[in-house]
Amino acid sequence: MEILLIIISAIFVNNIVLAQFLGICPYLGVSNKLSTASGMAAAVAFVITLATLVTYLLNQYLLVPNQLEFLQTIAFILVIAALVQMVEIVLKKISPVLYQALGIFLPLITTNCAVLGVAITVTKEVTFGGVTKMLGLGEALIYAFATSLGYGLAMILFAGLREHLALNDVPKAFKGIPIALITVGILAMAFMGFAGIA
C-alpha cells in the first residue's frame, strides 16, 4: 500500500516537471518531436534510477558514517558525471542498438538537474500521501523510478501537444518558447487536480 502511494505521488501528485520544476531545460529543449521526447524520457529513467542507487549507497555508507555530509553536492555531481560516461561506454559495447537510440541524449543528462535533484531528495525526508519519512534503499529506488516515469509522462504529453501547436499560427511575440511555457502552465493546472488524491 505504501509502495503504491509512493508511486502515485511521484508520478502524478508531485510530478517532477509540473510540480517540482526539475529538468525543465531538456523538457523544453527536446519536446519538439514525439520520437526524441520518448528517447530522452527513456534515457532519463535509466540514469535517474542508476544514479539514485549509487548515490544512496555512497551517502549511507561513506558520507554519513564519516560525517562528510557537507561534501554531498560535490560527491554526487562527480559520481553522476562519471556514471553517465560509464553508461555511455558500456552501452556502446554491449547494446549498440540501445546506444543508437539513447546516445545523443546521454551527455546532456549530466546537467539535467532532475538527476541530482532526485539523488539529493532521497537522502532527506520525503512526503507522500500525508506521511513524511526517510526512505529505505528499496523505497528510494521505487521513488526514483516512479519519478522518472512521471518525467516521461509529462514529456510525452507535452511533445504531443507541441506537435499540434507547431501547425497553428500564433502571434509573432508568442512564437517558440513563450507559447510552449503557457501550454505547460495549463498542463500543470490540470495536474494540480491530482493533489486531491493525496
Added chain:
Amino acid sequence: MSKFGLVTKGLVKDNPTFVLLLGMCPTLATTTSAMNGLSMGLATLFVLVLSNMAISALAPAVPDKVHIPVYIVVIATFVTVLQFLMQAFVPDIYATLGLFIPLIVVNCIVLGRAEAFANKNSVFDSALDGLGVGLGFTCSLTVLGAVREILGSLSVFGWKIPGTGDGMLAFVMAPGAFLCLGYLMVLFNKFLAKK
C-alpha cells in the same frame, strides 16, 4: 566590449532568462515571491562571480580533455561554500530555497559563462562578466517573483496591499510560474528585444 558594457549586457541584450533561456528550473521554482526571487538571484550571482574568477585563473593550467569535470568541481566547491554561509547567516532563506541551492551546480548559466567567457578572458573581466550576467538573472527573478506575488497574494516584498482580499492562489503555485514566465517573455519580445 567596454568594462561598463560587460556589466550591463546581461540586463536586456543577453538576459539569461528571457533571451538565452538558461537556468529555467530555479527561475520557475523559487519565484513564489519577490524576496525569494531576489535571494535566489543573489545566491547565483555569488557563485557566478567567484567561479568565473577561479576558472579564469585556472584555465591556462587545465588540460583541455578534462576541463569540464574540473570546472564542475570548482563550481561545486563554491556552491558548498555558499551552502555553509547561508546556513550560518540566513537559515530561513536557506530553508525556503531548499533543494535549489545545491542545484546551482547544474545551473547551465554558471557552466555556460565558464565555457563561453571565463576560460579565455582575464580574471577582472571574468568577474565583471559574472557580475553582469548575475545581475541580469537577479533582475529577471525579482520581476517574475514580484509579478507572481502581486497576482497570487496581493502583496509586494511581503508588504500587503491595503484593502485587498486574497489573491489568486494558482499564481503562487506551479501553473502560475509557467504562465507568468510565458507572458513576461511575450512582453519582453514585443517591447525590448527589437533592435
